[in-house]
Amino acid sequence: MKAAIAALICGILFGLGLSISEMINPARVIGFLDVAGDWDLTLMLVMGSALIVTVVGFPLITRKAHPLLADKFSLPTKTRLDMPLISGAVLFGIGWGLAGLCPGPALAGMASLEPGIFLFVAAMIAGQYIGIRLEQALVR
C-alpha cells in the first residue's frame, strides 16, 4: 500500500514535469528532432535538467543496502549490447519521430482527452503485445 501511494505521488510529479516542460506536446518534441528546420532546444533542457538530478541522486541511493519501501533494488540485469536492443531502439526512434510521442507523454496526454492520443496509446499497447511475442520467438 505504501509503495502504491509512493508510486502514485511519483507518477503525479512525472506527469506534472512532462506538462510543465511541454514534453507532452508533440510539436515541442518534433521541434527538437527537426534539426534542419526551426530547431527547438527545449527537449535538451528537459533531459539535461532531469539528468543532473538523476546522475547525482542515483549513485547516492544504490549505495544503500535496500530501498526504503522494498526489500531489494530491482535493476535491469542485461549488460550485453545485442541486436534486440539496437533494432528496438531503431523501431522506437522511427515511431517517436513520426508522431512526436513516446510512452510517458502519450499516457499523460490522455488527460487532454485528445482522440489522437488514445489512438496512439491503443496502438502502442498492441505494439507491446507484438513485441512480447517477438521476444518469445527470438528466445526460442
Added chain:
Amino acid sequence: MIEPNVAGGLIGGALIGISSVLMLLLLGRITGIAGILTGVITWNKADGLSWRMAFVAGLVLGAVLYQVFIGPLPLQMQAGGPLLIAAGLLVGIGTRLGSGCTSGHGVCGIARRSPRSFASTGTFMVVAVITVFVMRHVLS
C-alpha cells in the same frame, strides 16, 4: 529557431528527475514508462502490479492537475490517424525489444552509466532525427 521554453523545461525536467530519484529511493525501481506499462497490460502480478497501476494513474493525474491549476495542456498533434497508429505500433514494439524508452534509457539508464542505455539513447535519437528529416524535408 523556435523560442525554447527555458523555465518550463528546466523546472519540468527537474520534476522528472526528482520523480525518478524517488522511485529508486523508495521502491528500488527504474522509472521506465514503457516497462511500467508492460507490467500493467500483461497483468504481471508476480512483479508488482499495484505500484505500476498507481504510477500510470499518477502520470495522468499530474497532467489533470496541470489543467486544473495551471492552464490548458500544451498539445499540438503532429500526425493524423494512420500515421499515429503506425507510430504507436512502432513505439510499442520498439520499447519492448529495446527494453526501454526515453525515460528508462534516456533519463535513468544514463544516470546508471549503463552501456545499453547509452547505445539505445544514441540510436533512437539519431533515428528519430533522420525520420523527422525524411518526413519534413524529403517527402513533403
